[in-house]
Amino acid sequence: MINFSLTQLTYIVAVDTHKNFVKAAESVHVSQPTLSMQIKKMENDLGVTIFDRTKQPVMPTEIGEKIIAKAREILKHAEHINELIQDYNGVLMGTINIGIIPSLASSFLPKFLPTFAKKYPDLTININELYTENILEELKKDKLDFGIVVTPVKDEKIIEKPLFYEEIMPYFNKNHPLLQKKKLTVADLQCEDLWVLSEGNCFRSQVLNLCANNSEKAGSSKNIHFDSNTIETLVRFVDKEGGYTFVPQMIYENFSEKKKRKLKKINGLTPLREVSLVHTRTFTKATTIQEFIEHIKKSAPEEMLDKSRGTVIEWC
Known part of the structure; x- marks a missing residue:
């Protein structure tokens, strides 16, 4: 099974949102090299390229679009777990x-x-x-x-x-x-x-x-x-x-x-x-x-x- 973290999913969603690695890194409060390294590691682990870095602004590849869509769903469900706990505690x-x-x-x-x-x-x-x-x-x-x-x-x-x-x-x-x-x-x-x-x-x-x-x-x-x-x-x-x-x-x-x-x-x-x-x-x-x-x-x-x-x- 290929493992990836919620942090990595957060990073690829940030890049997709801002279409720029520097702005994405700023939005999630990490350095640009750290964000780039984690995304590259995820791509290597999955064996696919998520972003076409030759384009400006940065655009996802065809498979990248599908991965990012799923990443948004997963992050939303993770957020719902936190909301459920908060709701339970009033x-x-x-x-x-x-x-x-x-x-x-x-x-x-x-x-x-x-x-x-x-x-x-x-x-x-x-x-x-x-x-x-x-x-x-x-x-x-x-x-x-x-x-x-x-x-x-x-x-x-x-x-x-x-x-x-x-x-x-x-x-x-x-x-x-x-x-x-x-x-x-x-x-x-x-x-x-x-x-x-x-x-x-x-x-x-x-x-x-x-x-x-x-x-x-x-x-x-x-x-x-x-x-x-x-x-x-x-x-x-x-x-x-x-x-x-x-x-x-x-x-x-x-x-x-x-x-x-x-x-x-x-x-x-x-x-x-x-x-x-x-x-x-x-x-x-x-x-x-x-x-x-x-x-x-x-x-x-x-x-x-x-x-x-x-x-x-x-x-x-």
């Missing part, structure tokens, strides 16, 4: 990688993350802002530990754990006729003068599902066609150019009183979006998940934990 430390969708990032992170990070100083938290589809892909590739998304996502490989239910309200330009209407109904919400997020945002789909007419007409009355990933930008466009948009609760809660007067409830409907923590079935950091969920639920306003106060608007 210890929150190490690194956790979280994906979050753009329409939640600006409101969710400042509200909940700083206090969680302060509570667990030995836990390094990496945040990745991605669309829902990309978060699910990264979870399945084991590149993220969990995601914060709007659910349901309707994926049998993903476990959803609802955190809270955020109300969605229309926000109008000060001169919009619907703002003056005594009772606003869903039938009033035409798409022609509606500002929406760009394609790929689940909040865009939710908003269009609330629209009374064909969603393809969204923004058709405007001669400005604008793709944005931030709801705050859409709000500024409504104020400047007219029309209306939809705003989630955690964003409009921070509005000035003047801006809040441009929000209007829909008669007979309280639209909600379900915000959940999602992870795969192979996730090992159960203690971290549970602590995070409990922290969010303790920090969220009580009304946001009540699903029965409205209707969850699906997006997919």
Whole structure:
């Protein structure tokens, strides 16, 4: 049997990541000669060449690509063993990688993350802002530990754990006729003068599902066609150019009183979006998940934990 160490696997993954022996050595805190010697020893023991050193940047050979892919899997499983021990002992430390969708990032992170990070100083938290589809892909590739998304996502490989239910309200330009209407109904919400997020945002789909007419007409009355990933930008466009948009609760809660007067409830409907923590079935950091969920639920306003106060608007 050919023997190789986890250290050697770490070194070849580092070179593949950085495409450079010097930078790879720096990333794993060893000298470049030490790293090169260990990789060369592994190649000699295996009887194959893992890296083509004649190319710049350094590239793996055909067999090298397959070995490196397996090395990444082995290192991840080894990491899971450490995580299992930490989880068993109830210890929150190490690194956790979280994906979050753009329409939640600006409101969710400042509200909940700083206090969680302060509570667990030995836990390094990496945040990745991605669309829902990309978060699910990264979870399945084991590149993220969990995601914060709007659910349901309707994926049998993903476990959803609802955190809270955020109300969605229309926000109008000060001169919009619907703002003056005594009772606003869903039938009033035409798409022609509606500002929406760009394609790929689940909040865009939710908003269009609330629209009374064909969603393809969204923004058709405007001669400005604008793709944005931030709801705050859409709000500024409504104020400047007219029309209306939809705003989630955690964003409009921070509005000035003047801006809040441009929000209007829909008669007979309280639209909600379900915000959940999602992870795969192979996730090992159960203690971290549970602590995070409990922290969010303790920090969220009580009304946001009540699903029965409205209707969850699906997006997919």
